[in-house]
Amino acid sequence: MLAVAVLAAGKGTRMRSSLPKVLQPLGESTLLERVLKSCDHLKADREMVIVGHQANLIEEHLKDIEGLEFVLQTPQKGTGHAVKQLESHLANFEGELLVLNGDVPLLSPKTLERLIKEHRDHDAKATLLTAHLVDPKGYGRVFTDNKGYVTEIIEERDCNNDQKKNTLINSGIYCFDWESLKEILPQLNDNNAQGELYITDTIAMLGKSRHLEVEDSKEVNGVNNRKQLSECEEQLQEKIRNHWMDEGVTFIHPSSCTISENCDIGKDVIIEPQTHIRGKSKIGDECHIGPGVILQDAFLGKRVKVIHSVISMSKVENDVCIGPFAHIRPDAYIEEHCRIGNFVEIKKSRIGKLSKVNHLSYIGDASLGSKVNIGAGTITANYDGEKKHKTYIGEKSKTGANSVLVAPIHLGNNVTVGAGSILTKDVPDSALAISRSKQLLKENWKK
Ligand code: UD1
Numbered sequence: 001m002l003a004v005a006v007l008a009a010g011k012g013t014r015m016r017s018s019l020p021k022v023l024q025p026l027g028e029s030t031l032l033e034r035v036l037k038s039c040d041h042l043k044a045d046r047e048m049v050i051v052g053h054q055a056n057l058i059e060e061h062l063k064d065i066e067g068l069e070f071v072l073q074t075p076q077k078g079t080g081h082a083v084k085q086l087e088s089h090l091a092n093f094e095g096e097l098l099v100l101n102g103d104v105p106l107l108s109p110k111t112l113e114r115l116i117k118e119h120r121d122h123d124a125k126a127t128l129l130t131a132h133l134v135d136p137k138g139y140g141r142v143f144t145d146n147k148g149y150v151t152e153i154i155e156e157r158d159c160n161n162d163q164k165k166n167t168l169i170n171s172g173i174y175c176f177d178w179e180s181l182k183e184i185l186p187q188l189n190d191n192n193a194q195g196e197l198y199i200t201d202t203i204a205m206l207g208k209s210r211h212l213e214v215e216d217s218k219e220v221n222g223v224n225n226r227k228q229l230s231e232c233e234e235q236l237q238e239k240i241r242n243h244w245m246d247e248g249v250t251f252i253h254p255s256s257c258t259i260s261e262n263c264d265i266g267k268d269v270i271i272e273p274q275t276h277i278r279g280k281s282k283i284g285d286e287c288h289i290g291p292g293v294i295l296q297d298a299f300l301g302k303r304v305k306v307i308h309s310v311i312s313m314s315k316v317e318n319d320v321c322i323g324p325f326a327h328i329r330p331d332a333y334i335e336e337h338c339r340i341g342n343f344v345e346i347k348k349s350r351i352g353k354l355s356k357v358n359h360l361s362y363i364g365d366a367s368l369g370s371k372v373n374i375g376a377g378t379i380t381a382n383y384d385g386e387k388k389h390k391t392y393i394g395e396k397s398k399t400g401a402n403s404v405l406v407a408p409i410h411l412g413n414n415v416t417v418g419a420g421s422i423l424t425k426d427v428p429d430s431a432l433a434i435s436r437s438k439q440l441l442k443e444n445w446k447k
């Protein structure tokens with residue numbers, strides 16, 4: 001039997017945040033969600049989260065995870081005290097207990113598998129994950145004997161200067177034999193710099209404890225402050241970008257771009273600097289994105305070009321060109337070969353194939369046929385202060401510069417709208433609609 005317990009009751013004072021530390025976002029999920037995800041595949045028999053500080057918030061955040069048990073720790077008197085709260089919950093449990101720190105978010109599922117295997121192969125009482133760090137500052141130091149057993153873990157605050165030089169650190173990830181741990185938990189004491197019960201003290205008490213050094217020390221980076229959070233974000237981003245480069249995506253300046261873990265990018269896509277791809281965005285082959293683009297849950301077909309623009313929750317078909325400075329808002333559907341130019345905003349509208357909306361327009365709640373040409377400054381006046389209304393423009397129609405189409409309104413196919421018109425009535429196929437005051441001309445106005 002395997003039980004997993006994630007320590008998540010602490011406040012995270014060093015973050016200086018009103019959020020509990022484990023709910024800080026990293027990429028598009030929280031630290032705690034990441035930790036839970038890293039052990040998902042182990043299919044543990046019991047899965048527990050130890051909560052305390054702002055427990056309600058954390059329980060609410062994880063309420064959709066089936067079978068997850070919440071164990072309350074109040075007050076929070078250290079990581080050993082947190083594990084002590086499991087005594088009653090695991091009273092009749094026999095097997096291994098995997099303990100994970102809720103603030104170590106980059107752990108790979110494979111590493112946890114290796115940890116459990118190492119533990120079983122050596123029939124140890126406890127096995128912990130360690131790493132050699134160039135800068136071990138802030139971490140507990142791990143001391144071993146010459147047979148690979150761990151003799152002691154000393155927190156940095158409790159280390160003397162010599163002990164601080166040890167670069168082997170405790171990651172805060174442990175596999176315990178629960179029955180052995182259970183027996184020694186009552187003996188934990190708070191004789192240390194913080195006056196807390198330390199889970200790390202159990203290692204020496206258990207005697208037969210081993211450690212496994214991780215292959216990539218970045219996996220066990222802990223998050224105690226904002227700087228460490230940003231370092232984890234950087235590592236995560238680097239990993240995602242490297243993945244897409246392996247898959248055939250070009251980044252001109254990778255470190256200036258951020259990419260969500262949930263997106264999908266085709267082959268021979270070029271991503272220019274300062275581009276951010278968020279949510280479940282999907283980008284087809286040979287697109288050229290950026291510089292300066294934000295995509296949020298955007299679906300792009302093949303060979304789409306976007307520059308200095310924002311596209312959210314919208315679908316753009318093959319061979320469309322967008323930008324610079326376009327804002328494509330939710331529920332836009334832009335068909336093949338359209339051209340959307342500068343200072344154009346499109347919302348909840350279909351733009352038929354081969355249409356052009358090139359300059360300074362707002363198209364909202366509209367449906368445009370194919371080959372429509374929207375003149376500079378054309379506005380669909382879709383909102384009367386209470387309700388939104390629809391605009392329909394048939395194929396091959398053309399609006400002059402500065403037209404206002406007051407919705408609801410229906411323009412047929414092949415319609416021409418004169419520049420500067422304010423239209424409030426429908427226009428039949430092939431008609432010219434023009435509504436503007438006549439030009440007055442006074443000759444010789446100035447002598
Ligand atoms: C801990 C380890 C240290 C290790 C480091 C790895 C101890 C005593 N020290 O130090 O050896 O190098 O992690 O990142 O364990 N928590 C509770 N209840 C509490 C206190 C903390 O649930 O009463 C939770 C926190 O929410 C957090 C985790 O335990 O998720 C670790 O606590 P933290 O205070 O960050 O420990 P470190 O000082 O980083």
Ligand code: CA
Pocket residue numbers: 101103222223224
């Ligand atoms: Ca920590």
